[in-house]
Amino acid sequence: MTMATSGLDPAAIELLSGTLREVFADQAGQQDPEAALHELGWDDVVSTDPAVAIDLLFSEHGRALAASRLLDTVVLEALAPALPDPAAKRAVLYCSPRIALTLGPSDEIGELVAIDGAGTVRLLPTDSITLEPVRGFDDAARWFRAGNLPATGEVPVGDAGGRAVAAARRALCAEILGACTAALELATAHTSARVQYGRPLASFQAVRHRLAESYVAIEGARATLQLAWTDGSNSAALLSKLRAGRAQAEVMRHVVQVFGAMGLTREHDVHRYVTRTAALDQLLGSHTDLAEEMGAALLEGTAHTPAITL
8 A cells, every 4th residue: 555645665564464364363352452553653554654654553453354433533533633631541432324333342431432324423421322332244344333322412513523533434445455355365265275177276266256356346446435535525535435335345346256155155255244344434525425424425526526637
């Protein structure tokens, strides 16, 4: 992953990517890798080049199928200037019309910052909300579904709400694409090693086409993410999240197909990428919801179309 105006040279980016991969491998099974990132001096990397740092961090987070509250950190940093008592212990509640989710339990959390795709923010005391583990889709995620949400607590945050949503969507886009890339690598290795009718599966045209289409979907979404960083607008971030969601749907469909029956069971780790990327797609707007939102804005003449330089 590179950015045209990166403050980090390619060698540094490659080194950081490998280091992050080791961090998430060492943190497997633990909730928060923040202590390891602090020891790494990650704040200095972010200050040098925020776009590259966030992209690298969440790409490797997705590749490792890590479970943490790093996304909360992105949201809370964007909201910090607009929230009272910035030192309060908080976590984020990601709200949609169908469900509200946290990325971990509420232990030692005083307030939940509820935010939706429109950037509306509410501060909710944790003792007023019921959290139940989300079961059946991704055992490693440790997400919680919130119930009994009060209708009160809205906080005027101005433009900070939209900036927080945009920042989170860019991070989610990177995380989804990191997981998609890892799944495609698994599929490529599987089809290269698996032999059928005396030939590797990867030599069959139908299989090659599925792998190629997956690669194109990932790279197309990655280009949109780079545009979102360059443009900086909320709508560009929305578009990048939309494209990442569409990419994961296409990539995982192809990956499951080339794995055959193995891709439909827990015999192989590929199912973990399928479930995780589908779940990430739902945070702050699924690709179908965002497509509808963008279409409505275009029809109303209120959409901002990012400038694309060819």
